[in-house]
Amino acid sequence: MKGTISDEIEVNVPANVAWELYGTLHLSRFIVQELPTLLNKVDVLEGDGSTGTVLKITFPEGTPGIPYFKERFNIVDNEKRYKQSQVIEGGYVDLGYTFYGIRFEVNEKDENSCITKFTVNYEVEDVRLASHAFTMFEPLQTVIRSAKTYLTNKTHI
Helix, strand or coil: CEEEEEEEEEECCCHHHHHHHHCCCHHHHHHHHHCCCCCCEEEEEECCCCCCCEEEEECCCCCCCCCEEEEEEEEEECCCCEEEEEEEEEHHHHHCEEEEEEEEEEEEEECCEEEEEEEEEEEECCHHHHHHHHHHHHHHHHHHHHHHHHHHHHHCC
16 A cells, blocks of 8 residues: 655745755754654764765654664755655554655745655555554654754744
């Protein structure tokens, strides 16, 4: 079974400003610092935030489910402003998913605003496991909403 989940939000900052957060390792650091109930730690195992980078993402102690996952950035396109990653170990892979990928993109609306969007694509053989894919939906919504607040406040200081 294949599935897709996505959400988007308008941010009143230029697209290049939003991409400075979403298109780099700053997003992981932002989540750890600003949303410590979502992530405890992010270790860069390989790379510098560009295509091929591998991260180990650790959840806070006591978080139900899987304690960590490793994610590889398959595509980081600074020109088109999108980053596509895939869980390669732990997390949903350990639950039985054959594919679990997350895409963040920043699309220019006008010179002073943009749309940030996340999309989760997944494949799982056991249909009963598909509902687990939705457990990432709310945390990713929290990330884009918190990032919106952060970016808006940062540019209006």
